[in-house]
Amino acid sequence: MSTFEVKAYPEMWNSLGMNVERFDKMRVMLGDVYTKMFLSQRDRPQRMDYFDHIVSEIHGGRVKEILDAKKQGRPVVGTFCVYVPEELVLAAGGVCIGLCGGSQGSVPDAETVLPRSICPMVKSAYGFKLGKICPYFQSVDFVYGETTCDAKKKTWEVLDRLVPTHVMEIPQMKRERDRVLWLEEVKDFKKKMEDVSGKAITSSDITNATKIMNGKRKALQRMNVLRAHNPAPISGKDALLIEQIAFYDDPVRFTEKLNVLCDELDERAKKGDGVAPKTAPRVLVSGTPMALPNWKLHNLIESGGGIVVNEESCIGTRYYKDLMSEQNGSINAQLAALRDRYMKIDCSCFTPNNERIDQVLQEYRDSKAQGIIHYCLQFCHTYNIEAIKIREACEKEHIPFLAIESDYSPEDVGQLQTRIEAFLEQVRG
Amino acid sequence: MGGRLHDVQVVESGFNPHAQSMEMMKKYTPTKIVATGYGRHLAQKHFAGDVITEIKAHAIGARYFFPGCMTVLDVGGQDSKVISLDPSGKVVNFQMNDKCAAGTGRFLEIMAASLGIQLSEFGEEALRGSSDIKVNSMCTVFAESEVISLKNHGVSARDIARAVHLSVVERLIAMLSRTGHGDSVVFTGGVAKNQAMVRLLGEKLGIAVLTPEAPDVVGAVGAALYALDTLDTSA
Numbered sequence: 001m002s003t004f005e006v007k008a009y010p011e012m013w014n015s016l017g018m019n020v021e022r023f024d025k026m027r028v029m030l031g032d033v034y035t036k037m038f039l040s041q042r043d044r045p046q047r048m049d050y051f052d053h054i055v056s057e058i059h060g061g062r063v064k065e066i067l068d069a070k071k072q073g074r075p076v077v078g079t080f081c082v083y084v085p086e087e088l089v090l091a092a093g094g095v096c097i098g099l100c101g102g103s104q105g106s107v108p109d110a111e112t113v114l115p116r117s118i119c120p121m122v123k124s125a126y127g128f129k130l131g132k133i134c135p136y137f138q139s140v141d142f143v144y145g146e147t148t149c150d151a152k153k154k155t156w157e158v159l160d161r162l163v164p165t166h167v168m169e170i171p172q173m174k175r176e177r178d179r180v181l182w183l184e185e186v187k188d189f190k191k192k193m194e195d196v197s198g199k200a201i202t203s204s205d206i207t208n209a210t211k212i213m214n215g216k217r218k219a220l221q222r223m224n225v226l227r228a229h230n231p232a233p234i235s236g237k238d239a240l241l242i243e244q245i246a247f248y249d250d251p252v253r254f255t256e257k258l259n260v261l262c263d264e265l266d267e268r269a270k271k272g273d274g275v276a277p278k279t280a281p282r283v284l285v286s287g288t289p290m291a292l293p294n295w296k297l298h299n300l301i302e303s304g305g306g307i308v309v310n311e312e313s314c315i316g317t318r319y320y321k322d323l324m325s326e327q328n329g330s331i332n333a334q335l336a337a338l339r340d341r342y343m344k345i346d347c348s349c350f351t352p353n354n355e356r357i358d359q360v361l362q363e364y365r366d367s368k369a370q371g372i373i374h375y376c377l378q379f380c381h382t383y384n385i386e387a388i389k390i391r392e393a394c395e396k397e398h399i400p401f402l403a404i405e406s407d408y409s410p411e412d413v414g415q416l417q418t419r420i421e422a423f424l425e426q427v428r429g
Numbered sequence: 430m431g432g433r434l435h436d437v438q439v440v441e442s443g444f445n446p447h448a449q450s451m452e453m454m455k456k457y458t459p460t461k462i463v464a465t466g467y468g469r470h471l472a473q474k475h476f477a478g479d480v481i482t483e484i485k486a487h488a489i490g491a492r493y494f495f496p497g498c499m500t501v502l503d504v505g506g507q508d509s510k511v512i513s514l515d516p517s518g519k520v521v522n523f524q525m526n527d528k529c530a531a532g533t534g535r536f537l538e539i540m541a542a543s544l545g546i547q548l549s550e551f552g553e554e555a556l557r558g559s560s561d562i563k564v565n566s567m568c569t570v571f572a573e574s575e576v577i578s579l580k581n582h583g584v585s586a587r588d589i590a591r592a593v594h595l596s597v598v599e600r601l602i603a604m605l606s607r608t609g610h611g612d613s614v615v616f617t618g619g620v621a622k623n624q625a626m627v628r629l630l631g632e633k634l635g636i637a638v639l640t641p642e643a644p645d646v647v648g649a650v651g652a653a654l655y656a657l658d659t660l661d662t663s664a
Contacts, residue, residue, distance in 0.1 A: 419525055
């Protein structure tokens with residue numbers, strides 16, 4: 001195993017007004033964790049080398065690219081939700097960055113201001129900005145916020161004091177009047193992007209952006225289809241990492257590199273080469289997003305001898321299952337098509353949301369999984385309650401099901417390990 | 430799974446569970462060792478040939494003592510679990526308590542200490558008490574201050590003891606109703622030695638609560654039966 005290091009860029013961090021000393025410690029820790037969790041895996045696809053490289057440049061190279069884009073006058077938008085119409089950011093020549101929110105390290109910062117008993121992802125994200133320990137947060141022109149949950153929408157009000165935060169209202173039902181509302185929000189967001197970039201978005205800008213986004217989503221779909229092979233040609237941990245990187249890497253380069261990896265996975269699948277034995281229990285993970293560097297559940301499942309074959313999650317299929325039509329035509333028709341594409345997202349913030357139950361079962365069959373683990377971040381009430389319906393659907397179809405509620409702290413790892421191992425025993429029969 | 434129970438030992442695991450286990454095993458010459466419980470991976474690192482979780486171990490062990498049982502309730506020091514079995518004895522569903530001491534043996538232990546009652550007599554005291562008061566908090570820390578406040582209002586230790594037991598019973602019943610249960614439950618783990626727990630659980634559930642003679646070794650018996658079942662007989 002070669003020595004892996006997340007590269008340091010202290011001068012750049014300093015120029016971004018970061019807490020350099022503290023951040024550097026986090027950098028070293030990330031390198032250690034990554035070495036242990038990722039580089040130690042057996043029979044990894046060779047073409048993971050690009051993604052290892054992207055992780056080694058997570059705090060430097062990629063940030064530098066973003067700062068260079070900014071110098072050219074391109075707007076940089078930070079996001080926390082798959083409802084952001086990314087096509088409009090690209091159409092305005094902008095850069096879209098999914099911000100960090102998956103680390104216990106920034107939670108104590110957040111708790112100096114925010115209440116303790118709220119979502120760890122919201123706390124982690126806010127803490128990264130407050131503690132000045134995320135170079136991306138320091139680089140964005142503004143943050144795109146939304147109203148998917150109470151913790152988020154109220155945190156945006158206090159986050160706005162630290163960084164400009166544009167809030168879009170996500171409807172919570174899917175009736176005609178909600179579709180009208182969402183279209184208005186999409187139009188407002190287009191105007192916001194035009195104001196920040198100082199350029200008018202044309203129909204062909206949207207078409208080009210749609211092609212880029214569809215390309216990225218198709219590559220992710222392709223990877224996911226390949227995971228259905230038994231033995232799986234790629235680990236769940238690596239697949240999750242790629243889904244996480246999809247939110248901050250350059251979309252064109254990412255697509256190209258992911259397709260190269262998929263070529264290799266294709267070869268492996270044909271030869272029957274995999275990363276786990278054919279008998280390894282195949283697990284579908286469903287539920288709340290796992291933001292970088294939250295690898296806790298996948299690590300427990302795969303250390304216990306299982307293999308994760310699908311993430312039905314925002315950082316997972318919810319991000320890439322739907323494409324946009326690449327039609328030219330009037331801007332209004334394109335915005336309506338964008339609205340339609342984004343209204344298909346089956347976030348648990350919607351009521352009713354029965355299409356998600358069908359989607360989970362569909363992905364269960366497509367991925368040839370043998371059991372479902374529902375993952376819920378603490379205090380995420382909508383996913384937590386919706387798990388009841390998923391459990392019922394699983395019982396009806398005799399699908400082994402386990403619901404887990406956790407946060408980013410390591411205190412429950414022993415207990416989770418017992419649950420997950422017992423679940424894998426149950427799947428093995 | 431068949432087999433004859435030859436011997437059992439129960440010892441506190443202490444600060445060095447590995448050394449403790451080696452000491453306990455001195456008098457045997459095992460053909461195969463299967464470890465279970467929180468220290469299973471440590472045991473596998475040093476001496477055990479295989480590991481199974483306590484969930485599977487209790488499922489196997491409960492079937493040994495009560496063939497045909499469908500629901501197992503295991504309440505130990507660290508956590509509590511409900512395990513549902515299919516007719517063949519396989520685990521089809523299980524629930525575990527949240528990541529805190531509520532509804533576990535530790536909760537009872539701390540409450541007994543704060544009432545100045547020996548743990549071994551805690552259940553009997555509770556059975557002598559009446560059910561007029563309630564301990565509402567499930568958090569060990571808050572429940573302890575609730576108990577102190579009840580004491581200082583002149584409530585008798587045995588009444589408080591009963592209330593503490595009932596609060597754990599309620600918690601366990603909530604867990605049992607999430608998984609569902611048939612007309613009997615096998616109650617295992619150290620807490621099943623507490624007669625008040627067994628009796629109150631049966632009264633509140635309105636079904637038979639079955640406990641083996643030594644409920645705290647059901648997991649170990651299950652692991653031993655698993656070892657027997659997976660013994661390589663080809664050699």
